[in-house]
Amino acid sequence: xxxxxxxxxxxxxxxxxxxxxxxxxxxxxxxxxxxxxxxxxxxxxxxxxxxxxxxxxxxxxxxxxxxxxxxxxxxxxxxxxxxxxxxxxxxxxxxxxxxxxxxxxxxxxxxxxxxxxxxxxxxxxxxxxxxxxxxxxxxxxxxxxxxxxxxxxxxxxxxxxxxxxxxxxxxxxxxxxxxxxxxxxxxxxxxxxxxxxxxxxxxxxxxxxxxxxxxxxxxxxx
Amino acid sequence: xxxxxxxxxxxxxxxxxxxxxxxxxxxxxxxxxxxxxxxxxxxxxxxxxxxxxxxxxxxxxxxxxxxxxxxxxxxxxxxxxxxxxxxxxxxxxxxxxxxxxxxxxxxxxxxxxxxxxxxxxxxxxxxxxxxxxxxxxxxxxxxxxxxxxxxxxxxxxxxxxxxxxxxxxxxxxxxxxxxxxxxxxxxxxxxxxxxxxxxxxxxxxxxxxxxxxxxxxxxxxxxxxxxxxxxxxxxxxxxxxxxxxxxxxxxxxxxxxxxxxxxxxxxxxxxxxxxxxxxxxxxxxxxxxxxxxxxxxxxxxxxxxxxxxxxxxxxxxxxxxxxxxxxxxxxxxxxxxxxxxxxxxxxxxxxxxxxxxxxxxxxxxxxxxxxxxxxxxxxxxxxxxxxxxxxxxxxxxxxxxxxx
Numbered sequence: 001x002x003x004x005x006x007x008x009x010x011x012x013x014x015x016x017x018x019x020x021x022x023x024x025x026x027x028x029x030x031x032x033x034x035x036x037x038x039x040x041x042x043x044x045x046x047x048x049x050x051x052x053x054x055x056x057x058x059x060x061x062x063x064x065x066x067x068x069x070x071x072x073x074x075x076x077x078x079x080x081x082x083x084x085x086x087x088x089x090x091x092x093x094x095x096x097x098x099x100x101x102x103x104x105x106x107x108x109x110x111x112x113x114x115x116x117x118x119x120x121x122x123x124x125x126x127x128x129x130x131x132x133x134x135x136x137x138x139x140x141x142x143x144x145x146x147x148x149x150x151x152x153x154x155x156x157x158x159x160x161x162x163x164x165x166x167x168x169x170x171x172x173x174x175x176x177x178x179x180x181x182x183x184x185x186x187x188x189x190x191x192x193x194x195x196x197x198x199x200x201x202x203x204x205x206x207x208x209x210x211x212x213x214x215x216x217x218x219x220x221x222x
Numbered sequence: 223x224x225x226x227x228x229x230x231x232x233x234x235x236x237x238x239x240x241x242x243x244x245x246x247x248x249x250x251x252x253x254x255x256x257x258x259x260x261x262x263x264x265x266x267x268x269x270x271x272x273x274x275x276x277x278x279x280x281x282x283x284x285x286x287x288x289x290x291x292x293x294x295x296x297x298x299x300x301x302x303x304x305x306x307x308x309x310x311x312x313x314x315x316x317x318x319x320x321x322x323x324x325x326x327x328x329x330x331x332x333x334x335x336x337x338x339x340x341x342x343x344x345x346x347x348x349x350x351x352x353x354x355x356x357x358x359x360x361x362x363x364x365x366x367x368x369x370x371x372x373x374x375x376x377x378x379x380x381x382x383x384x385x386x387x388x389x390x391x392x393x394x395x396x397x398x399x400x401x402x403x404x405x406x407x408x409x410x411x412x413x414x415x416x417x418x419x420x421x422x423x424x425x426x427x428x429x430x431x432x433x434x435x436x437x438x439x440x441x442x443x444x445x446x447x448x449x450x451x452x453x454x455x456x457x458x459x460x461x462x463x464x465x466x467x468x469x470x471x472x473x474x475x476x477x478x479x480x481x482x483x484x485x486x487x488x489x490x491x492x493x494x495x496x497x498x499x500x501x502x503x504x505x506x507x508x509x510x511x512x513x514x515x516x517x518x519x520x521x522x523x524x525x526x527x528x529x530x531x532x533x534x535x536x537x538x539x540x541x542x543x544x545x546x547x548x549x550x551x552x553x554x555x556x557x558x559x560x561x562x563x564x565x566x567x568x569x570x571x572x573x574x575x576x577x578x579x580x581x582x583x584x585x586x587x588x589x590x591x592x593x594x595x596x597x598x599x600x601x602x603x604x605x606x607x608x609x610x611x612x613x614x615x616x617x618x619x620x621x622x623x624x625x626x
Contacts, residue, residue, distance in 0.1 A: 016240060018611040019403040021388060023396035042621035072558065123549065127391035129403060132615060136243060136625040156236040170622050 005144050006186040010177075012140040012151055014159040015166055017133040019046065024128040028119045029074065032066070032126055033105045041094040041170070042130035048088060048097060049165055050131070052205060063201050064088075065126075066101060073120040079108045089199050094169050133166060145186060149216045157205045164200055164208065178212065191219045223274050224411045229603050232410055237603060244610040245279035247625055253613065254335035255285040258298070258344035264406060264532070265341050265362060271409050272606055286331060288345045294323040298344045301376075304369035305343070306527075317375060321347065337613050340383075349382045356616040360387040362406075364529060364550060365395055384616060389530045390551040402612050405554060407605035408535045408596070413508035415539055418516055426513035430502055432470060437579050440470040440518035442511055445486040445503070448527045449473075450547075453568050455492050455499065457524060460572035462498070465579045472502035472514055515540050520578055520585070524571055525549055535600040538562065538592030543585035545574045555600065561592040 022043060026032040036044070047065035063084060071080030082104050091097045109115055120126070138159055142148035152160075163177035173180060175196055183192035194215045200208045226238050253276070257265050269285050276283040290298070297316045304310040324347030333348060338357045340348055349357050359380055365373060373395075380386060385400040394401055408415050432438065439458060443449040451471055458469040471489060486503060493499040504510060515521060521537035521544045528550030535555055537544050544562040546552045556562035563574035578585040598604075614623070 014240075016244070016607065016611060018608055018615065021391055021394050021401035021403050023394065023401065025391075040621065123392060125392070129391060130621060132611075132621055132623070134244075134611060134614060134618070134623050134625050156234075156240075158240075166622070 004187065006142075006181070008181075008185045009141045009143040010148060010151075010181045010185070012138045012142070012155055012159055013135055013162055014138050014156055015133045015135045015162040016158065017131045020130050020132050022128045022130060025125040026128075027122075027125045029070070029076070029079075029105060029109055029115050032069075033102065033109070035128055036066070036098060036101055036105070039128050040130060041098070042132070043128050044094045044098045044101070045166075045170060046129050046131040050129075052161070052165070052201070069120070069124075069126045073124040073126070074115075074118050076108070076112075076115055076118065079105065079112075079115070082108065087199075088201055092174055093172060097169075133170070135162060135166070145182075145188065145191075145216065145220060148181075148186070149213060149220065152209065152212055152216070157209070160205065160209055160212075188219065191215065194219075224271075225278055226275060226603075228411055229601075232597060232601060233603050237607075241275075241279060241603065241607055241610070243625075244607065244614065245276075245281050248281060248610060248613055251282065251336040251613065252334070253281060253283045253337045253339065254333075255283065255339045255341070256288060256331075256345045256348060257285075257341040258288050258290065258295075260287045268406065268409075268602070268605065269341075271412070271602055272609075275602075275606055284335075288323075288327040288331070288348070290323045290327075290344065293319050294344075301343050301372050302363060304372040305363045305365050305376075307367040307369065310369065310372075312369070312372060324348075325350075337616055339609075343376055346376060346379045349379055352382060356385075357383045358385045358387060358612065358616070359383040360404075361393070362389060362529075364390070364393040366392055385612070387612065390554055393551075400615070402608075402615070404605065404608045404612065405551070405600060406530050406532055407600050407602045408532055408539060409602045410539065414512050415536060416512070418509070418512055422509070423513045423517045426510050427517045429510075430470075430500060430514075432468070432500055432517070434517065436498070437465070437467040437519040438470060438517060439467055439520045439522055439575060440472065440514055441522040441524065442470075442472050442514060442533055443523070443525070444473045445482050445489060447481070447485055448525060450524045450526050451485065451489045452492050453526075453571075454522060454524050455489065456568045457522065457571045457575065458499065460569065461575045461579070465576055467519075467579065468498040468500065470500045470502065470514060470518065472500075472504055472511070474504055474506060511536075512540075515542060518542060520545060520575055522571065522575070523547065523552065524565075524568075525552075528552055531555065532600075534562070535596050538589070539596045539600075541586075541589040541593045543578050543588045544592060545571050545578070547571075555595070556592070557595075560588070561595045562588055 024035050026035050051063050067080045067084035070076045086100050088097055091100060140151050142151045167173050167177040168175055179192040179196045182188040195212060198211055230238050255269060259266050273285050297319050300310045300312055328348050328351050333351045336355050338355060341360045342362055383399055387402045387404050388394040389405055441454045445451055454471060461467055490501055493501055515537050521542045523534055523546040525547050530551035534544055534546055534552055545565060546556055548564040548566060556564055558564040565571040565574055
């Protein structure tokens with residue numbers, strides 16, 4: 001069982017966010033596409049991660065707002081499925097996520113002439129919103145794998161959310177904070193890789209906590 | 223009066239800690255709230271409950287109410303209707319009355335403070351006294367399709383603010399100032415929402431002659447055409463063809479509101495002598511509303527138009543399956559087939575009710591999901607947290623900000 005102290009301790013942060021309106025809205029796919037190309041990254045983040053935060057205990061399908069709107073307001077179920085199944089966890093930046101959403105809609109529009117004719121009703125337009133986040137230290141730290149597991153059990157969902165999603169995409173670290181620390185400071189590259197391989201978009205926030213803990217506990221038991 | 227600790231069962235210790243942390247970053251700020259009434263209406267109700275919590279968090283927060291005469295409030299009522307898109311005859315004199323009162327309040331009131339938070343159009347002109355402090359205007363009205371004359375008039379003032387706040391994305395307009403989305407909330411500890419013992423629920427049902435020998439479908443709202451009470455009866459009749467059930471239509475109407483009494487008469491006529499339709503004209507009684515919601519099998523809100531529609535959050539908080547029209551702020555509270563059922567017609571509402579009555583496990587799951595959704599998104603403490611975050615936004619302009 002690994003008990004070694006890490007080179008640097010892990011400092012747990014958390015975040016709280018507020019939603020800001022942009023005044024931009026789309027009523028059909030072409031308008032949606034044009035706006036997805038130009039809105040700020042914080043809009044792309046909001047619409048691909050809002051569901052995860054809003055529905056903490058249950059993960060309704062589909063997990064991103066674009067897919068949800070395309071399905072429920074335009075009735076384009078094939079495109080909705082394509083958007084919902086974009087493998088966000090494999091895309092390293094919000095720019096890459098944006099590019100993938102754009103190409104998915106473009107492909108669909110090039111194959112479906114009728115899709116251009118479909119409009120959402122007035123009260124079902126897509127409104128572009130963005131997340132404004134405030135990050136703060138929680139005062140919790142971990143200097144070993146054991147302490148790390150103990151803290152993961154206790155931190156808030158917002159803290160997990162920050163280290164898994166916001167740090168990777170909004171702080172552009174390329175990977176989640178947990179995996180970075182495990183590989184760079186705790187000497188646990190395989191454990192880091194296992195957490196990187198998780199798909200956090202297909203489970204609830206509490207489910208994500210459990211899966212991280214399972215991976216750590218298996219390693220500690222090895 | 224309830225304190226932060228009373229909300230810990232709903233938000234956890236971490237939720238309480240977060241409020242304290244945000245408040246700590248605002249401790250040097252003098253925060254001022256302004257609206258037009260100290261009692262009655264949703265704004266006053268929320269501020270009455272929120273101010274003690276702010277003070278407990280050691281925030282220097284104060285709430286002041288503007289003064290206005292009968293004429294002024296008659297004009298602001300017209301403005302309110304016009305902002306909702308209703309046709310109103312608004313004269314030049316009406317604008318003069320509004321400005322005279324607005325100027326007088328701006329002259330007479332103490333407008334010192336760091337963050338000035340103004341609710342609704344009535345006190346909007348206070349911003350004319352803006353100095354280097356930050357001003358926020360909260361719009362509780364759906365201004366998506368307003369009377370352009372009234373909107374243009376108000377817009378001149380809105381643009382002097384640093385930021386605005388709307389309750390739903392669809393309520394907002396394109397504006398050159400920051401716009402925040404902050405939904406209203408319910409207080410889980412209020413008489414309307416707190417847990418009630420089963421005997422209290424049964425006592426209220428009994429008082430109104432309602433017995434739970436067959437499923438109870440309930441709509442609670444004013445007798446107002448926009449709440450479609452006649453459509454509710456039609457919906458019930460479609461359901462009743464296949465599932466024996468009873469309907470409760472409960473709400474109030476002002477005695478000086480001739481339209482409300484007329485609507486009530488129409489509803490009674492449509493109900494005819496059906497003993498399973500209970501039409502309850504109730505005085506304001508939060509505990510009775512609470513009991514009626516808790517004693518129902520399904521809550522219906524078949525509005526044709528709606529503001530935010532907090533009756534939905536109230537019902538969901540009680541774990542009830544809800545069938546509601548997809549209008550106003552209702553889709554923000556219900557994700558179709560996940561935390562309730564959205565509908566667009568009498569037939570759609572009836573179909574959803576039949577489905578839920580015949581699949582009680584599914585109905586129970588929707589209710590459970592709905593309660594969790596309200597816990598995470600529509601409680602008073604979330605509302606307070608977002609106000610504190612918004613105040614912090616007055617000094618932090620980025621999309622990702624560090625509080626360390």
